[in-house]
Amino acid sequence: MRTSPWLSRVLVAGLLLTGLTSAATQAQAAAAQIDSVIPAPVSVQAVPNVSYSITASTQIRAQAGGTGVATLLADVLRRSTGFALPVSDSTGDGVSLQLSGADPQVGAEGYQLEVTATGVTIKATTTAGLFNGTQTLRELLPAKIEASTVQSGPFTVPGAKILDYPRFAYRGAMLDVARHFFPPDVVKRYVDEIALYKVNYLHLHLTDDQGWRIAIDSWPNLATYGGSTQVGGGPGGYYTKAQYSDIVAYAAARNVTVVPEVDMPGHTNAALASYAQLNCNGVAPKLYTGTNVGFSSLCVSKDVTYQFIDDVIRELAAMTPGPYLHIGGDEASSTSAADYKAFMAKVFPIVTKYGKRAVGWHDVAKATPPTSVIPQFWGTTTSDSAVSAAAGRGNKVLQSPANKAYLDMKYTSGTPLGQDWAGKIEVRTGYDWNPGNYLSGVGENAAMGVEGPLWTETIRTRQDIEFMAFPRLPGLAELGWSPWSKHNWTAYKQRLAAQGPRWQAMGVNFYRSTQITWP
Ligand code: TNX
Numbered sequence: 001m002r003t004s005p006w007l008s009r010v011l012v013a014g015l016l017l018t019g020l021t022s023a024a025t026q027a028q029a030a031a032a033q034i035d036s037v038i039p040a041p042v043s044v045q046a047v048p049n050v051s052y053s054i055t056a057s058t059q060i061r062a063q064a065g066g067t068g069v070a071t072l073l074a075d076v077l078r079r080s081t082g083f084a085l086p087v088s089d090s091t092g093d094g095v096s097l098q099l100s101g102a103d104p105q106v107g108a109e110g111y112q113l114e115v116t117a118t119g120v121t122i123k124a125t126t127t128a129g130l131f132n133g134t135q136t137l138r139e140l141l142p143a144k145i146e147a148s149t150v151q152s153g154p155f156t157v158p159g160a161k162i163l164d165y166p167r168f169a170y171r172g173a174m175l176d177v178a179r180h181f182f183p184p185d186v187v188k189r190y191v192d193e194i195a196l197y198k199v200n201y202l203h204l205h206l207t208d209d210q211g212w213r214i215a216i217d218s219w220p221n222l223a224t225y226g227g228s229t230q231v232g233g234g235p236g237g238y239y240t241k242a243q244y245s246d247i248v249a250y251a252a253a254r255n256v257t258v259v260p261e262v263d264m265p266g267h268t269n270a271a272l273a274s275y276a277q278l279n280c281n282g283v284a285p286k287l288y289t290g291t292n293v294g295f296s297s298l299c300v301s302k303d304v305t306y307q308f309i310d311d312v313i314r315e316l317a318a319m320t321p322g323p324y325l326h327i328g329g330d331e332a333s334s335t336s337a338a339d340y341k342a343f344m345a346k347v348f349p350i351v352t353k354y355g356k357r358a359v360g361w362h363d364v365a366k367a368t369p370p371t372s373v374i375p376q377f378w379g380t381t382t383s384d385s386a387v388s389a390a391a392g393r394g395n396k397v398l399q400s401p402a403n404k405a406y407l408d409m410k411y412t413s414g415t416p417l418g419q420d421w422a423g424k425i426e427v428r429t430g431y432d433w434n435p436g437n438y439l440s441g442v443g444e445n446a447a448m449g450v451e452g453p454l455w456t457e458t459i460r461t462r463q464d465i466e467f468m469a470f471p472r473l474p475g476l477a478e479l480g481w482s483p484w485s486k487h488n489w490t491a492y493k494q495r496l497a498a499q500g501p502r503w504q505a506m507g508v509n510f511y512r513s514t515q516i517t518w519p
Contacts, residue, residue, distance in 0.1 A: 034158050035491070036498035037139045038474045039198055039481035041164035042110075050159025052115050054095070054141070060087045062097040066130050068253060070097050073134040080505075082150035093118040095137070097130050103163060109200070109255075110165025113137065115157045131255045132198050136162060139196075143501035168435070170398060170449030171480030172201035172259070173407075173473060175465070176456040178208035178270070179291070180230050181237040186462045188250050193466070193508065195254040197477035202251055203259040203326060203359075203451060209269035209288045209296055213238045214260070218311040219275065226270035226287075231457055233289040245319055252321065259359065260316050263328025264309065265335050265343050269296040277304050291457045294333035300343045310350050317354035325351050330361035330378070341367045348373060359398065365390040374448055377439055378402050380422050388441025396448035399435040405476055407454040407468045411511055417458050418468060427496070427513045428489060431475035436484060450480040463509040470503060470510035471496055493517075 034046050054077060062070035070087045073095070078085050102112055102123035111124040111133030122133035140158065144151040173194045175187065191202060206214045212226035215238060227238035239247070248258045268278075269288045276284040280299040288296075298305050317325060327347055332340050344360075344367035351358040352372065358364075362375040365386035369375070371394040375387055380403040391397055399405065402422035409425040410418040423429075436444035452473055459465055474496060479487075493516050500518040503510045512518055 039478035040486040045161040047159030054155040059094040066097040113162040146505035168449035172451030174203035174453035176205040212270040221274040226274035257322035261326030265298040266332035297334040300339040325356040329364040383440040391446040466509040
């Protein structure tokens with residue numbers, strides 16, 4: 001068959017056009033990938049016409065200290081590429097993790113990442129920095145890289161030079177495992193999900209009226225009896241010390257430090273039910289499976305209360321490699337103001353005695369804490385005299401304003417899960433505030449960082465956790481990590497949209513907010 005000269009010209013033109021379009025599309029896709037990293041990096045330079053593809057012959061190279069991080073990266077990449085991706089301490093092309101030669105600006109958690117035609121180099125001064133660089137690399141790859149089954153390539157990273165480091169040292173997520181208990185696997189999955197966005201603290205709310213979730217050898221009934229139920233009356237549960245330490249180690253390998261919380265003097269019905277002597281009247285109340293707050297208190301006037309606290313904090317501190325231990329202190333409406341102060345004055349030194357720094361819900365600011373104590377602001381106003389006074393004395397403040405950062409608030413009135421006492425928090429509301437000047441008297445330097453608490457009165461499953469955290473948690477992570485100069489809702493919502501296919505590939509159950517144009 002003969003093709004007419006006219007037709008062949010049209011065909012050639014068509015082919016050329018297709019070629020051009022696909023090159024243009026590829027360039028566009030590359031630009032989109034570079035611009036879709038959350039949290040937004042400090043500095044990103046696209047290198048046009050350069051890219052690197054991970055192939056069957058790609059090697060992952062890391063110096064001695066970096067092999068742990070390299071192996072975690074290889075685990076993610078092997079699942080979806082099906083490639084061998086051997087990890088070794090050799091030098092050469094491919095993906096290379098280096099603990100030397102980084103720009104000192106990267107500090108303790110930052111990194112430099114460069115994509116050339118022959119490979120991807122990540123440089124940092126610590127394994128934390130290397131880990132953060134590898135999370136950025138995941139986001140520079142196509143979404144299918146997150147799949148748990150083998151996908152067809154290419155797996156291409158656009159040419160780029162990135163320099164990145166955090167704005168705040170503390171970027172946290174809190175999970176309430178007391179109202180509903182979540183087994184270690186669910187907690188570990190949440191660690192994976194938050195670490196992708198460079199969140200570096202996981203605060204576990206381990207005790208509340210409805211349950212005590214951590215084994216304490218010197219007071220065994222706390223876990224075995226106090227942990228035996230949960231909201232709604234289900235079986236509850238608790239972490240053995242081995243399980244808890246395993247969670248802590250799993251998190252640490254992903255640059256996430258666990259902050260354990262034992263709430264006191266209120267929110268203690270599970271403890272009071274487990275040991276009669278902790279009650280002022282010597283009578284143990286029944287276990288509680290409702291959702292009221294503010295009705296329980298440890299007995300502030302009894303010596304045994306402080307022996308109990310000393311034992312619990314000693315055992316908890318021994319399981320805590322991180323610097324912080326959270327003592328709760330919120331909503332102590334069954335404790336008088338004077339008793340509250342007297343109680344905290346005895347508890348702060350116990351935390352110090354076991355080598356930790358106390359974090360407390362911002363109610364602790366009323367007890368004039370030593371400057372080492374960190375009040376965690378959970379109010380719904382932008383001024384609080386006790387908190388600003390503490391900041392004025394030199395206390396660092398952790399920012400979790402309930403009407404911005406609470407991941408258990410409903411998105412809209414139609415959200416099936418969650419509460420709304422602090423308001424509805426759509427994606428934009430959760431993103432549009434500045435932790436460095438939100439609270440009067442608490443400026444950039446007084447703010448330690450941000451944390452998104454997820455209370456679980458209405459949250460029962462891994463899917464419920466994900467639905468409330470995604471897509472809001474990445475916004476908080478960006479508030480904690482990215483320089484304020486990068487804050488821009490219009491650009492952010494495009495970056496966020498690009499996460500949708502990643503979450504789909506990972507099987508993350510997320511809320512399809514109508515504020516975002518999901519692809
Ligand atoms: C208030 S916020 C609480 C928690 C509840 C939460 C529900 C805070 C420090 N205390 O006990 O679970 O509201 O949103």
